[in-house]
Amino acid sequence: MSELSEYRKREQSITLEPLDEPLIAPVDEEESSQELLTLNMGPHHPATHGVLRLLVTLQGEVVRDIKPVIGYVHTGIEKTAEDKSYWKVIPVVERMDYLAYYFNAMAFCGAVETLLEVQVPPRAQYLRVIHMELNRIMSHLVWLGTSALDLGAISMFWYCFREREAILDLFEMSSGQRMHTRYFQVGGVIEDIPKGFTEKLRKFTKIMPTRADQYGDLLNKNEIVLQRLRGTCPLDAETLLSFGVTGPLLRAAGNPWDLRKAAPYCSYGDFDFKIPVGTVGDNYDRFAVRLAEIYESVKIIDQALEGLPEGPYITEDRKVALPPRHELATSMEALIHHFKLVTEGFRVPPGEVYHPIESPRGELGCFVRSDGSSKPARVHMRDPSFVNLQSFSRMAEGSYIADLIATLAMLDPILGGIDR
Amino acid sequence: MEIKREPIDPAGGGPHIDGDALRVRRLNSRQLLRGAEVEGPNAAAHLEGTDFERYVEERVLTTTLEKATAWARSNSFFPATFGLACCAIEMMSIVAARVDVARFGFEAFRASPRQADLLILSGRVSIKMAPVVRRIYDQMLEPKWAISMGACCSSMGVFNNYALVPSDKFMPIDVHVPGCPPRPEALMHGVLKLRKMVQDDPEMGWRERYEAIGTEEVLPGA
Numbered sequence: 080m081s082e083l084s085e086y087r088k089r090e091q092s093i094t095l096e097p098l099d100e101p102l103i104a105p106v107d108e109e110e111s112s113q114e115l116l117t118l119n120m121g122p123h124h125p126a127t128h129g130v131l132r133l134l135v136t137l138q139g140e141v142v143r144d145i146k147p148v149i150g151y152v153h154t155g156i157e158k159t160a161e162d163k164s165y166w167k168v169i170p171v172v173e174r175m176d177y178l179a180y181y182f183n184a185m186a187f188c189g190a191v192e193t194l195l196e197v198q199v200p201p202r203a204q205y206l207r208v209i210h211m212e213l214n215r216i217m218s219h220l221v222w223l224g225t226s227a228l229d230l231g232a233i234s235m236f237w238y239c240f241r242e243r244e245a246i247l248d249l250f251e252m253s254s255g256q257r258m259h260t261r262y263f264q265v266g267g268v269i270e271d272i273p274k275g276f277t278e279k280l281r282k283f284t285k286i287m288p289t290r291a292d293q294y295g296d297l298l299n300k301n302e303i304v305l306q307r308l309r310g311t312c313p314l315d316a317e318t319l320l321s322f323g324v325t326g327p328l329l330r331a332a333g334n335p336w337d338l339r340k341a342a343p344y345c346s347y348g349d350f351d352f353k354i355p356v357g358t359v360g361d362n363y364d365r366f367a368v369r370l371a372e373i374y375e376s377v378k379i380i381d382q383a384l385e386g387l388p389e390g391p392y393i394t395e396d397r398k399v400a401l402p403p404r405h406e407l408a409t410s411m412e413a414l415i416h417h418f419k420l421v422t423e424g425f426r427v428p429p430g431e432v433y434h435p436i437e438s439p440r441g442e443l444g445c446f447v448r449s450d451g452s453s454k455p456a457r458v459h460m461r462d463p464s465f466v467n468l469q470s471f472s473r474m475a476e477g478s479y480i481a482d483l484i485a486t487l488a489m490l491d492p493i494l495g496g497i498d499r
Numbered sequence: 500m501e502i503k504r505e506p507i508d509p510a511g512g513g514p515h516i517d518g519d520a521l522r523v524r525r526l527n528s529r530q531l532l533r534g535a536e537v538e539g540p541n542a543a544a545h546l547e548g549t550d551f552e553r554y555v556e557e558r559v560l561t562t563t564l565e566k567a568t569a570w571a572r573s574n575s576f577f578p579a580t581f582g583l584a585c586c587a588i589e590m591m592s593i594v595a596a597r598v599d600v601a602r603f604g605f606e607a608f609r610a611s612p613r614q615a616d617l618l619i620l621s622g623r624v625s626i627k628m629a630p631v632v633r634r635i636y637d638q639m640l641e642p643k644w645a646i647s648m649g650a651c652c653s654s655m656g657v658f659n660n661y662a663l664v665p666s667d668k669f670m671p672i673d674v675h676v677p678g679c680p681p682r683p684e685a686l687m688h689g690v691l692k693l694r695k696m697v698q699d700d701p702e703m704g705w706r707e708r709y710e711a712i713g714t715e716e717v718l719p720g721a
Contacts (some may be wrong), residue, residue, distance in 0.1 A: 122631055123581055130583060130628060151628045152584050154651075155662035161570075170657060177585035221588060240595035258585060292712055495584045498625075 088457070099448070115143065118480075122151045124251030128487065131335040131468075140479050142288040151463075153498040160458040164424025166265060168458065172445070173259045175495030176462060178221055181207075181214040182438040184263040186445035186460070189344060191265050194427050194449055197399055201388045204346040208383045210262060211345075212376040216262030216287065217246045218439040219369050224293060226488035230307055235297065235323055242290055245283055252276050259316075265425075266400045277384060284377050284384070291373045298366070305363070312474040312486040313361035322470040325439025326463050328490065330367045332360030333412060338437035345436075345458030350382045362482075366490040370377035372439075390429050431460075440464050440491060462496040514702040520544070521603040528554055549587075566698075572616075572642065573697035576690070579615035580608040581635065583622025586649040590621040592692075598683040605690055619686075620666050623651035629664050638672050643705065644697070646689055647672045650679045671705045 083091070093227055121132035130151035136144035146324045156175055160168045172187045173180040185207060192199060199207075224239030247257040253272050254260035262268055270291045298304045316332035329336055335353045339347040355371035357364025402413035410423035419425075427449040441463030448457040471490055514688055516638055520541075525635060527545040530537045532555065535544075546554050583592060593600045600606050609615040612635045646667075650656030652666040653675045673696060676689035706712050 106565060122628065123635055129587070130631075151625060151631070152660050153625045153627060154658050156658070157661045159658055161662050174585060174657070177588065225591075236591075237596055240592055240598075244592070244595070258589065333703075396721060401578050476668050495622075 086311075099254060113125060113138070122148075122392065128492060131487075131492065131494055131497075135480070135483065140481075142475050142478055142480055142483050145475055145483070147471065149468075149494070151498065152494050154495075156499045157458050157460065160395070161455060164453045165427060165455060166420070166424055167262065168266075168455065170199065170259065170261050172458070172460065173261060175460060176438065176440070176443070176464065176493045176497050177258070178218040178493055179214060179438045179440065179443070179496075180259050181211045181263065182443050183460070185211060185345065186436050186438075186443050187447070187458070188263050188265050189436065190432045190445040190447040191427060191433045193434055194402060194430050194447065195265070195399060195425070197266050197394050197396055199267055199345075200391045201346065202271075202390045203394075205383045205387050206268050206392060207263060207345050208347065208350070209380055210250070211269075211384075212379045213246050213249060213280075214377045215409070215439045216373050217243050218293055219373055220246075222369065222439075222491045224492070227298065227304075229302055229484055229488040230302065232298070232304065235294065236293065238290070238297075242287065246284045248426060249276065249280060249283065249348070252279065261479050264393055264400065264460050266396060269393070271392045277387075277479060280380065281438055284381050287377050288374055291370060291377075293400055295370055307482070307485045308363040308366055309361065311362045312478050313359050313364075314474050315360055315443065318473060319360070319470055322473070323466045324441065324470045326438070326439070327368045327372065328365060328470070330354065330444060331357035331364035333358055338435055338442060342435070344434075347379075350379045351381050352382075359384065361491045362485055369491075388403065388492050426451060427455070436463070438463055440493065440496070442468060460496075460499060464492040464494075464496040468492050468497060515533070516593070525554070529558075532558065540620055569621075569698050569700075573694040575604045575607075576617040576644070576693075577607050577609045577615045578605060578617040578619050579612050579635065580610045581612075581618060583620065583624065583628070584651070586621035586624055586651075589680045589683050590619055590648060590686060593683040593686050595683075598687050600687065600690065603691065613640060616643045617650055618643070618645045620645065620652045620672075621648045621680075623649075623656070623658065623663050624666055625662050626664050629669050632640065632666070633669050641705075644673045644693055645670060646674045646676060646686075646693060648676045648689070649681055650677060653677070671709050671711070673705075673708075 116137045118137055119132070120135055122130040124131075132148040132151065134146040134148060135142055154174070156171055159171050163171065169184050169187060172183045174312040175183050194262045220239040220243045224243075225372050227233075227235030227239075243252040250260050250262075251257050251272065253276060254262040262270075314332065316329060316334040318330050319332055320334070325336060333355045333356055335354045338344070338353060339352075352375045355368045355375065357368050369408040397413070397416045402410070402416050406413035407417055429449050429451040431446070431448045433444055433446045435442070442461065443463055444461035446457070446461070447455050467490060471487065471492075474490075475486045478486070523539075523541050524544050527537050527539075527542065528551060531545055545551070552610050582588075592598065594606055594608065605617075611616070616639060618632075618636055618639060620632065634642070647653045647666045651658065651663060653672075655663045655665055656679055674689045674693045676686050678685050681689075700708065706714065
């Protein structure tokens, strides 16, 4: 038997008797709180809502500096879009902000329609509104579920995903896909809503407000949630505006800026709805504004369903939209249009356009420059998550690291949109 | 092995006994099989003859340790909580109420790769992210498996451009799930395929599965 190693000797000498003097010298609190610690969070971190990497400088438990590092899901979407004809770009841009796919498609289609000067029929506009508002609810539900998960409330996740499934069933009914539906076309929507869709949607809009009430009851009276959200990381509207922040974050600070009201597009002017605003601009206001938006979206859907006009669901302009399937068998002209659209795509007159819409996270703008060919010369997206993330370090500086997680959850960044 | 489920027949060999006594005898037989002490007033009574043989046949199963561990492993994967892009949302919904992956024992998502044995690559892997993904996979303890979910990380999908890299280029993948993004049901199907694979395939390390013995990283000087 060889000699016992130094480690084993020490291990065997351990007794359970109390020590005369403490093993670790008591920490001088004054001194230790001065020391800075740089902590790397992510890119693989469950609370960062994607592959965001944060370099956090801590002083004790207080956050002193945050540097977000992005680019971990850079997909080259804008560059890919330059290589595809206009109608083939839609599925590519849809995959940017992957919780707001209808909005991505709407921003791009709206920009191209402005360049083409195509009139979108009213029925198509109403159908777009219905789907976008459903998408907004769905996005807020995923945000609510995952954010509550970050705060430790696991049951919210199941409730929110239950309603999300109901919305995705509707999307599947109208377009055949759950996510990235490619339902919006340049000039309208690809298909009319199927039979039974309105009944199912009515059922959903009837039940959704009561469900949102339940979420409110669960969280608004929850001491832990209130402690973690109330008064943490507030930022005033002026500072937010200086960063270019839009959407629920800005509205939580009291500025009622909403593009649906400020610059109505897609017949949003027809609907009667309110814009929820906060007062303080803390995390609780950000939460409350989004929860209130769910009710408003339901109201818009109800009105759109009530006043859904009859008529075509896509523009009659054969140079832009595919002819109906049955015409291909009888009309030579339709066949030629179909062939041209599928092989080359439509040509767009030269010009530049910026088309902003209100996505669940703020102003989502699409800039398209056309050189007259059938492929865009440049597609750029102003993604709200990217811009909103810049205000993050200002929000969380000086707060505790636990509040940083809560603030990031209430910021609701989507990394697919940030990195593109 | 075929197991016949027939009621124990009083005429089949043993003496005729009524219901209550039969229950006592069965319970006592069970204690005998377990090697436990038989207690009670009727301690001596247990099933006899062909009844007893059939009773044993129905309750004892022989297997190999390998098969038993494979069965246990394949029914309790611990996936890593790791989402990349769109598919991550659909990956989250397999935990939710509709598909409920907990039915098959996969619901325990682990935030640390050291505690996980299944990596679901859910989304697009950019060139910047690939080393991170590989590091996470390397940190997982053997035996470990990987599912490539969706078109992007299997074949770069609709993008197919400079920024992305298919996951097969930098790590071994066991199951590819097609779709953009795949439905939760499709991912579920992939997970069940993996379960079948683990049950049938005794090779637990990925080096054995992919004939990669000898590719271990050797520290200089070791």
